[in-house]
Structure formats: C-alpha cells, structure tokens
Amino acid sequence: EDQVTQSPEALRLQEGESSSLNCSYTVSGLRGLFWYRQDPGKGPEFLFTLYSAGEEKEKERLKATLTKKESFLHITAPKPEDSATYLCAVRDNYGQNFVFGPGTRLSVLP
C-alpha cells in the first residue's frame, strides 16, 4: 500500500529564512510525485510533478527535488505570501488515485 509522510508538521520561518520541507514515500512503482499548495479554506493548487530520481523543478522561490525514497521542497528567502499548507502526493503505476500526505503548515513571519 502506497504511503506518504511529511515533516515537519508545522514550520515557522522569518521572512528571508530559507528552509526545506520533507516528503517520504513508499510506492510500488512510482508514476509521479506531486507537490501542491493549499491556502486555508481553498482547494490545492498544483506546483510540481517529478517523475524520476534526480529530477528537479523550480518555480520562483520554490525548488522541488526527488530521490528514490523522498522529495524535498526547498524554499529560498520566503515571503509572508508563501504561508500555506504544502501537500505531497504520489501516484503509482497500478492505480489511478493520488495518495496524499498530511501536509506541512508553513508560516512566514514578516
């Protein structure tokens, strides 16, 4: 059974203080690993898809990386508007559904 865990559960940063969020996964044949951002009371917003170990994707202050067991979302010089819950999900080669982790709640203080 596919499983996704995320750490830390919550993270508080000062504006400009870079950090990383972790997503650890077990999956029988990875089709893709996905990062989403979710603001309170809203639906998840797609950020990145990673397909194979060693792959990296970047968008503004965010950079996602992938190994065979985990993915990291690096946040460089964050701003208060980066405050949100960041969700990680995997999809395997056999099923059609996405398995999500519980998310990391990020707060960036001015």
Add this chain to the structure above:
Amino acid sequence: DAGVTQSPTHLIKTRGQHVTLRCSPISGHKSVSWYQQVLGQGPQFIFQYYEKEERGRGNFPDRFSARQFPNYSSELNVNALLLGDSALYLCASSLEFSGNTIYFGEGSWLTVV
C-alpha cells in the same frame, strides 16, 4: 479559462439527510475525481470517473456514490449522512484517464450536525 468549479461552496445538513455536490471540470478535461479532506489531513481518494464510467473507488462506504454526465460534469452523492462526513469535498479534473496531473476546484464545505 475557467478552472474546476464546484457547488455549493458551503452547506449544512442534518444527520441522516442526503447531499448532492456538483463539479464542472476544466474545459477539455474528460476525467473527474472526488476527494474528501478532513481538517488537518491530506485529501483522500473517493472516486474517479472517465467517459461516464467509474474507473476507481477508494475505501468509502456504499453511502457514497457518484456519476459523470455526457458533458463531463459530475455529481457526488452521500446518503444517510453521519457527523464524520463533515469535511471539504474536492473535485479534481485531468485531461485524460491517465492524465498525470490533476487540478482541484475550491471544494464544497459540508458540515453535518
């Protein structure tokens, strides 16, 4: 272009009642999935529909059902509501059945009292 749209945005129901939630996918997207998100947790898969047929089902009781219409819009129905059904119900669409990225709507907040 419009994203995934869901209605209603908020609703309150009483235990034992029935609820219908609606979803319109992104234009051109043929696959619709439904997810339940309980406060503090990640979304959990309920159903996937493609070309009006159920293509996947998560670990939810038979009180949950769904359907997809010829225009690819979808409905999620929940019968005999329980307090534990209170959650954010998310609809997501993708281009094809095996579309590798899904795009979510803003969700329907269901409170069961």
